[in-house]
Amino acid sequence: MNQQIKAYGTKGADEKLEALQIERRETKAKDVRIEILYCGVCHSDIHTARNDWKNSVYPVVPGHEIIGRVLEVGNEVAKYKAGDLVGVGCLVDSCRTCHSCNDGLEQYCENGWTGTYNSADKHLGGYTYGGYSTTIVVDESFVLKVPENLDAKGTAPLLCAGITTWSPLKHWNVKKGDKVGIVGLGGLGHMGVKFANALGAHVVMITTSPSKAADAKSLGAHEVLISTDESEVQKHLNSFDFILNTVPVAHEMDPYIAMLKRDATMVMVGAVEPLKPFHGGGIILGRKRIAGSLIGGIKETQEMLDFCGEHNITSDIEMINMQDINNAYERVIKADVKYRFVIDMESLKN
Amino acid sequence: MNQQIKAYGTKGADEKLEALQIERRETKAKDVRIEILYCGVCHSDIHTARNDWKNSVYPVVPGHEIIGRVLEVGNEVAKYKAGDLVGVGCLVDSCRTCHSCNDGLEQYCENGWTGTYNSADKHLGGYTYGGYSTTIVVDESFVLKVPENLDAKGTAPLLCAGITTWSPLKHWNVKKGDKVGIVGLGGLGHMGVKFANALGAHVVMITTSPSKAADAKSLGAHEVLISTDESEVQKHLNSFDFILNTVPVAHEMDPYIAMLKRDATMVMVGAVEPLKPFHGGGIILGRKRIAGSLIGGIKETQEMLDFCGEHNITSDIEMINMQDINNAYERVIKADVKYRFVIDMESLKN
Numbered sequence: 001m002n003q004q005i006k007a008y009g010t011k012g013a014d015e016k017l018e019a020l021q022i023e024r025r026e027t028k029a030k031d032v033r034i035e036i037l038y039c040g041v042c043h044s045d046i047h048t049a050r051n052d053w054k055n056s057v058y059p060v061v062p063g064h065e066i067i068g069r070v071l072e073v074g075n076e077v078a079k080y081k082a083g084d085l086v087g088v089g090c091l092v093d094s095c096r097t098c099h100s101c102n103d104g105l106e107q108y109c110e111n112g113w114t115g116t117y118n119s120a121d122k123h124l125g126g127y128t129y130g131g132y133s134t135t136i137v138v139d140e141s142f143v144l145k146v147p148e149n150l151d152a153k154g155t156a157p158l159l160c161a162g163i164t165t166w167s168p169l170k171h172w173n174v175k176k177g178d179k180v181g182i183v184g185l186g187g188l189g190h191m192g193v194k195f196a197n198a199l200g201a202h203v204v205m206i207t208t209s210p211s212k213a214a215d216a217k218s219l220g221a222h223e224v225l226i227s228t229d230e231s232e233v234q235k236h237l238n239s240f241d242f243i244l245n246t247v248p249v250a251h252e253m254d255p256y257i258a259m260l261k262r263d264a265t266m267v268m269v270g271a272v273e274p275l276k277p278f279h280g281g282g283i284i285l286g287r288k289r290i291a292g293s294l295i296g297g298i299k300e301t302q303e304m305l306d307f308c309g310e311h312n313i314t315s316d317i318e319m320i321n322m323q324d325i326n327n328a329y330e331r332v333i334k335a336d337v338k339y340r341f342v343i344d345m346e347s348l349k350n
Numbered sequence: 351m352n353q354q355i356k357a358y359g360t361k362g363a364d365e366k367l368e369a370l371q372i373e374r375r376e377t378k379a380k381d382v383r384i385e386i387l388y389c390g391v392c393h394s395d396i397h398t399a400r401n402d403w404k405n406s407v408y409p410v411v412p413g414h415e416i417i418g419r420v421l422e423v424g425n426e427v428a429k430y431k432a433g434d435l436v437g438v439g440c441l442v443d444s445c446r447t448c449h450s451c452n453d454g455l456e457q458y459c460e461n462g463w464t465g466t467y468n469s470a471d472k473h474l475g476g477y478t479y480g481g482y483s484t485t486i487v488v489d490e491s492f493v494l495k496v497p498e499n500l501d502a503k504g505t506a507p508l509l510c511a512g513i514t515t516w517s518p519l520k521h522w523n524v525k526k527g528d529k530v531g532i533v534g535l536g537g538l539g540h541m542g543v544k545f546a547n548a549l550g551a552h553v554v555m556i557t558t559s560p561s562k563a564a565d566a567k568s569l570g571a572h573e574v575l576i577s578t579d580e581s582e583v584q585k586h587l588n589s590f591d592f593i594l595n596t597v598p599v600a601h602e603m604d605p606y607i608a609m610l611k612r613d614a615t616m617v618m619v620g621a622v623e624p625l626k627p628f629h630g631g632g633i634i635l636g637r638k639r640i641a642g643s644l645i646g647g648i649k650e651t652q653e654m655l656d657f658c659g660e661h662n663i664t665s666d667i668e669m670i671n672m673q674d675i676n677n678a679y680e681r682v683i684k685a686d687v688k689y690r691f692v693i694d695m696e697s698l699k700n
Contacts, residue, residue: 100612108635108637110588110612171637250630262449270630272630275629275630277600277624278624278625279622280621280624280642281623281642283618284618284619284642287458288641288642289640290639291637291638292633292634292635292636292637293637294635294636294637
């Protein structure tokens with residue numbers, strides 16, 4: 001029988017988030033019912049709550065960086081049992097039959113994956129509701145095992161900010177000795193620095209803010225490059241094996257392209273909007289590449305979590321109560337957070 | 351002893367090309383002296399003659415699609431002998447020691463390659479003079495062997511238009527059964543169609559001009575897609591394994607990106623200017639890639655010529671006399687040529 005649960009969301013683009021009642025489906029044969037402990041706050045949550053991408057269906061309950069404990073499992077679930085520490089990221093289903101799904105890349109599902117929130121719900125009709133809620137019910141194939149040795153709070157942002165940076169670093173084979181640039185030091189960028197460092201790369205934080213240098217180094221950057229300083233850029237021309245660009249808005253691309261080696265790639269993971277024009281000559285002279293990358297598949301998300309368990313990597317976070325969410329949104333927009341807000345869901349249960 | 355020879359060039363950006371006398375170096379130990387039979391007319395010739403790229407040093411003698419016969423060789427030359435049919439493309443020297451040169455990619459020489467014209471001349475001082483001339487002297491390492499079975503006139507454009515399209519098709523591993531789009535049907539695009547067809551791909555000519563459909567098919571395209579017809583674009587969404595974009599000016603990129611498969615690449619070879627902005631979401635949703643590619647290295651240019659010999663591939667050309675060059679430039683600018691002008695250099699000798 002479906003359950004009414006507590007959640008926090010918004011009924012319109014101009015309204016603040018507030019307490020809501022939503023429905024979760026019963027625990028079906030392949031389902032895992034999860035008590036949500038923590039949920040990270042992603043910039044996408046804000047875009048969706050405020051209908052920035054013009055595809056929001058209200059009420060919206062955001063949240064796709066979910067950490068929780070298994071409450072119960074369906075009678076065909078083999079991978080999980082009650083009490084397991086688990087995670088749910090941006091996807092809760094996909095077609096499972098297309099080339100991308102078969103390749104373990106459900107985030108590129110050719111028939112359309114089901115997002116954790118604001119996505120057509122195959123089970124209940126209507127639209128899915130995310131992690132700003134007390135419980136969630138997810139097919140076991142889209143549930144991740146979280147290493148028990150990690151701090152569970154700091155693990156929440158791995159499910160989106162983490163996998164979004166991990167996936168391109170691994171896909172483009174960043175390895176020991178590579179010179180890797182991370183552009184932008186926010187929720188994504190700070191994970192990019194940690195991962196690139198742990199993979200053995202020489203990590204250069206590329207930022208417009210000199211004030212971020214000390215933080216970047218403490219996170220694992222070996223160098224900090226101020227990209228508005230042209231003489232700095234000149235020193236690094238044609239030298240990067242890979243650049244991960246996490247800036248969430250359109251920005252000048254030419255200086256970064258100029259710093260790529262021949263055949264090297266800059267991967268955009270943040271700017272979901274029209275990019276600024278860059279010079280054709282910049283990519284032609286050096287056979288350079290610009291690519292995009294979207295979150296990651298379930299298999300690689302599990303690999304990332306296992307890697308984090310081995311290397312004791314979590315996100316740097318600020319904990320908030322559910323009731324603080326509207327203020328937190330304003331601070332995210334001002335990039336006033338180091339580096340991710342995580343909601344303590346206990347505060348919603350009270 | 352250096353030689354004075356006949357050439358055709360311009361003394362300033364606003365002047366027409368006319369007969370000039372220039373100097374060629376004596377035939378040194380590693381040099382090949384070539385009697386030029388034919389020289390193709392590349393759009394870059396016009397950009398340089400008219401100083402569009404703000405780097406022209408006058409007098410300029412253009413021409414880097416050179417076919418000729420060896421007149422004499424230096425005493426250390428092993429690869430060529432008098433009478434051999436040979437070609438010279440865009441490069442006549444490079445550092446030969448950097449990573450790119452060691453990889454056979456002299457066009458990306460990290461210390462700067464020597465262009466066939468308008469490039470600092472290591473031997474005579476001043477700047478190099480190109481193929482709009484009766485003879486040229488080139489180090490044997492930068493001379494190509496031309497298959498004798500090919501029509502020599504139609505071979506000239508292979509040295510630039512040919513290799514510029516061949517190199518990315520091979521580098522990105524276009525193979526039998528791939529769905530390959532060629533954007534733009536000019537000097538480069540018509541070679542792209544021929545090569546992609548010969549490599550066994552399913553070739554789709556992508557053009558804004560319905561009038562080009564019949565020509566594209568006769569050149570080897572299996573389909574023609576009118577990119578301004580949105581319903582046509584919709585039919586091809588996420589379906590191309592590779593797109594070669596030969597358009598020489600900035601243009602809308604989003605429709606082409608939308609037609610790439612996951613992980614597929616569109617390579618820009620024509621637009622050496624600021625590109626139009628495209629949407630970050632277009633590359634992020636599908637991990638798609640935009641790359642550039644510049645002409646090709648000497649080794650791959652030889653491989654292309656050998657392939658052309660085996661498959662009897664040459665460029666479609668219109669022959670002109672040297673004295674027609676100013677009119678030909680105007681027609682190139684209007685894209686009024688099928689598909690490349692080639693100068694019969696006999697006309698300069700008279």
